[in-house]
Amino acid sequence: MYRNLSIRQKQIVWAWAFLVVPVIFYSVIRFYPTGNAILISFQDWNLLGKRTWTGLDNYIKLWNDPVFWKVFKNTFVYLLLGTPVSLVISFLIAYHLDKLRFMHGFLRMLYFLPFMTSAVAMAWVWRWFYQPVPIGLFNNILASVGIPQISFLNSTTNALPAVLAPAIWAGLGFQIIIFMAGLRAIPRSYYEAAHIDGVSTWTVLWEITLPLLKPTIVFIVVFSSIGFLRIFDHVFNMTTNNPGGPLNATKPLVLMIYESAFTNFDMGYAAAQTVVLFLILLVVSLLQLRILRDS
């Protein structure tokens, strides 16, 4: 039967032969649970008992929950602080690393190392850095030069940036690699032509390098935004005694979902939060793609 097919039909048969495994995988592991989560968000369920239909109750509860609004705000602070800061730092490092020949490979490896390290181990090391004297590294340094102690993780204002810092640091390696690939893709003659025209380094950066890096920047912005919107392990591990604390100051949406689901066993409520997170991710990504691609 296969013999009688046209070349095009044979190609289709082969394409589907390879596609069938990922299609089944995604249907069972991704799409089915996604659909199910949307369904559960309209139900009441404690993981063991019966599912009962409650309509929009979970969403109404969410709307009226002050903790949700605090968490919602936190999530956006992670996003609006983390994405630009990590973008600028990683670009600056990549831009200069690209010009450096001496120990280039070694330095690149050093920057990439945190990306490969387990977030849990890293969070615990940073948590130790942040402790008060005589344990914490940072406060010891401050004390040795006579600066008063800073309570990093115990202050409602300092805790979120303190948790965000290692998260930014962990993602830098990846962003640097992507930026360097983007920088390498710009033909050398563009810079040489500008050099002959005698324009300043600043002009070259703003009018040649950055515009030509736009596809790379779009990718990194979208990718890191999704990462910061889904931040969880750094927060959870650096505030284990009181996850998301102090006073929910560091709690992101994913942590709230986790607590609703596996501490309070309120699956319907957790699912409703998940749907909200999904919508946020969708809207933010689409917005970024549109803004950065068109202009």
Place this chain on the structure above:
Amino acid sequence: MANLALRSLVQTYGKVTVLHGIDLEIEDGEFVVLVGPSGCGKSTTLRLIAGLEEATSGFIEIGGRVVNNLEPKERDIAMVFQNYAIYPHMTVRKNIGFGLRSSPLSRPEKDKRIEDVAALLDMTDLLGRKPSQLSGGQRQRVAIGRAMVRDPAVFLFDEPLSNLDAQLRTQMRLEIKKLHQRVGTTIVFVTHDQVEAMTMADRIVIMKDGFIQQVGTPSEVYHRPANTFVATFIGAPAMNMVTGAVADGGVRLDTGQQVPIGAELDDGRRVILGVRPDDLHLDSGAPVLSGSVTVREPLGPETLIYVHVEGAGEITAKADGRLPPDVGQVVHLGARPEDMHLFDAESGEAL
């Protein structure tokens, strides 16, 4: 406008010497083509003139002043790159204007310059377009426009036609030559294509392995090649080379044929006899070589024939386009003595 001089220019990268002391004088308004196979140092020479690289030793003079330690923008040069180096995110107007970014001219003056150059290159209605909306030839013109707008003393072209298809290349070749006749600026043009070199240059500089092999007008390098490298590099198909020795006031080829060429050289000296395919004729002139035809390549007005000659290998000759000899046919090829070139067998230098 300015003349240009290179004095004992040497360039090394680590242990590799790319240029071994280049000496060259280029007159004001001259169109000079640097030609040679890849790795001969022609592009390096151009980049040194441009100031994109720093010479290991030697001097570069533009308009009588040594520019070795000057930044490219202070050298009063402009360069056209092989891949054009026009910015994809800028319009043609901005691309051409980019060459004026560091110029002290006022805004209206700059606009006028851009428009003048666009008019000269016949691109006025393309000024608002992005490079992606242009054809290969138009992009090439934008690159030239960007160089012209600065009104430099010397134009440098780095293989600017290599990315164009054959037809467009011929057309752009002509356009660049016309442009040179109109603006009269000194041009240094790098190419690996000997046809480009022959057709465009006032003078050709033939390079190989970091040495200049010969400098001369197209006619000089074609008719009086300085050595076997120049003889085979210039002209297509390449010159035939047959080894032999001086004997009895002529040359006895290794094929056994005695060629009556007026060589006043010591008997027994090993030489190479060179004859261009165009100068080898069937059954006319002094007989030089005989053999059987192995391949014919009809070109229309004439047919290239490849002749296997015992003791000399494959010899190329041109035959009449209408009545070429058959494959397998034995032919006798002759040439006029004045069309034959003698080279020393060891050094390859012309005798």
